[in-house]
Amino acid sequence: MAERTEVVFVDGARTPFGRAGEKGQYWNTRADDLVVKAMVGLLERHPELPKDRVEEVAIAATTQVGDQALTIGRSAAILAGLPKSVPGYAIDRMCSGAMTAVTNVAGAIAFGAIDVAIAGGVEHMGRHPLDGAFVDPNPRFVAEQLVSPDALNMGVTAERLHDRFPQLTKERADAYAVNSQRKTAEAYAAGKIQPDLVPVAIRTGEGWGLATRDEGMRPETSLEGLQGLKTPFRPHGRVTAATSSPLTDGATASIIASADAARELGLPAKMRLVSFAFAGVEPEVMGLGPVPSTEKALRKAGLSIGDIGLFELNEAFAVQVLSLLDHFGIADDDPRVNQWGGALAVGHPLASSGVRLMMQLARQFEEHPEVRYGLTAMCVGLGQGGSVIWENPNYDGKKH
Numbered sequence: 089m090a091e092r093t094e095v096v097f098v099d100g101a102r103t104p105f106g107r108a109g110e111k112g113q114y115w116n117t118r119a120d121d122l123v124v125k126a127m128v129g130l131l132e133r134h135p136e137l138p139k140d141r142v143e144e145v146a147i148a149a150t151t152q153v154g155d156q157a158l159t160i161g162r163s164a165a166i167l168a169g170l171p172k173s174v175p176g177y178a179i180d181r182m183c184s185g186a187m188t189a190v191t192n193v194a195g196a197i198a199f200g201a202i203d204v205a206i207a208g209g210v211e212h213m214g215r216h217p218l219d220g221a222f223v224d225p226n227p228r229f230v231a232e233q234l235v236s237p238d239a240l241n242m243g244v245t246a247e248r249l250h251d252r253f254p255q256l257t258k259e260r261a262d263a264y265a266v267n268s269q270r271k272t273a274e275a276y277a278a279g280k281i282q283p284d285l286v287p288v289a290i291r292t293g294e295g296w297g298l299a300t301r302d303e304g305m306r307p308e309t310s311l312e313g314l315q316g317l318k319t320p321f322r323p324h325g326r327v328t329a330a331t332s333s334p335l336t337d338g339a340t341a342s343i344i345a346s347a348d349a350a351r352e353l354g355l356p357a358k359m360r361l362v363s364f365a366f367a368g369v370e371p372e373v374m375g376l377g378p379v380p381s382t383e384k385a386l387r388k389a390g391l392s393i394g395d396i397g398l399f400e401l402n403e404a405f406a407v408q409v410l411s412l413l414d415h416f417g418i419a420d421d422d423p424r425v426n427q428w429g430g431a432l433a434v435g436h437p438l439a440s441s442g443v444r445l446m447m448q449l450a451r452q453f454e455e456h457p458e459v460r461y462g463l464t465a466m467c468v469g470l471g472q473g474g475s476v477i478w479e480n481p482n483y484d485g486k487k488h
């Protein structure tokens with residue numbers, strides 16, 4: 089492999105996630121203010137980083153209109169108080185927007201074009217619903233049968249995974265969802281998730297308030313409670329609100345740097361980037377996307393799945409995570425997977441979720457010096473997957 093500059097994940101922070109919609113905590117909050125808040129909170133944690141050393145701001149949003157428009161990386165940089173000399177741009181790869189922001193700036197760092205960047209994402213799904221008012225799909229998609237007309241409905245693609253893999257039963261998906269809610273509740277009780285949350289001042293019907301927690305969590309979730317739930321994506325289907333990530337508002341930000349710049353500036357290096365890959369699958373079964381992207385990222389790293397000690401998988405749908413676990417022969421409740429639960433509980437504000445996975449993996453690396461490699465992976469609309477493999481700088485080479 090050619091010589092390249094080592095890239096590290098310095099740190100990440102996010103807003104608490106909110107339930108999308110009028111009753112949600114961010115209904116009266118602008119999307120761009122959410123990502124600016126995450127960026128400011130993150131930069132405040134790192135006074136050792138001079139603001140003019142940030143050389144790029146890459147911010148993702150799936151819907152780039154209204155308060156998510158205006159080249160959000162650039163506008164957020166200005167709003168966050170970065171010097172006007174710091175450039176920025178907007179990114180869209182739907183659910184993996186923030187992941188793509190990280191890998192893009194990492195590529196620029198590895199190439200030697202820049203040393204330090206901010207990468208993140210935002211999605212205010214309350215203000216920018218999934219069925220996107222301004223989307224105008226090309227009629228050729230349907231006329232030439234390039235993709236099925238409902239391949240853009242993510243819930244329908246999840247139902248199709250159940251069809252394609254009969255061993256991925258509703259019972260397994262339900263059990264997975266209960267487990268995810270339980271693990272998130274336990275992580276909250278142990279105070280593991282809160283340190284990376286930047287509180288956001290909010291305006292609700294009751295006046296001013298402060299968002300400090302993820303709003304979508306349903307710690308009371310039980311297997312019995314899931315039995316009667318509707319299947320919104322197909323009559324008599326298998327995917328329910330409990331086995332789908334809820335519609336969510338939220339934003340994430342991370343600092344990505346060359347290892348040399350991090351050392352020079354005294355910045356932490358919470359994870360070392362090993363490899364990354366994106367891959368495409370049939371859009372009708374988009375949830376399978378992280379399977380080929382993970383295989384490719386492993387190949388690029390010269391690793392096998394057995395080398396991965398911790399997994400942070402985005403839970404767009406329970407069945408979609410199970411399809412990856414089955415593919416790699418990993419048990420549904422494997423303790424290496426999503427130790428703090430996942431998107432089924434905290435939500436999935438599309439273009440921001442990739443950095444949430446990374447922040448959590450970075451924290452788990454600190455707790456697990458026996459683990460050398462970790463994987464962050466997610467599925468992406470229109471049939472894609474994204475995977476990033478990270479190395480734990482705390483790895484002590486011992487079996488614990």
Ligand SMILES: CC(C)(COP(=O)(O)OP(=O)(O)OC[C@H]1O[C@@H](n2cnc3c(N)ncnc32)[C@H](O)[C@@H]1OP(=O)(O)O)[C@@H](O)C(=O)NCCC(=O)NCCS
Nearest residue numbers: 183242243306309313317320328329330332333334335404
């Ligand atoms: C699945 C979906 C349609 C549900 O939307 P919704 O109906 O507004 O969701 P709600 O939160 O109101 O939940 C629906 C019902 O299930 C219940 N429910 C949800 N999660 C539950 C849980 N964990 N345990 C028990 N009940 C639960 C709710 O209480 C509600 O019950 P009610 O109808 O009696 O009030 C929506 O969340 C969705 O579209 N998710 C997918 C988003 C997506 O595609 N993202 C991109 C991924 S690639």
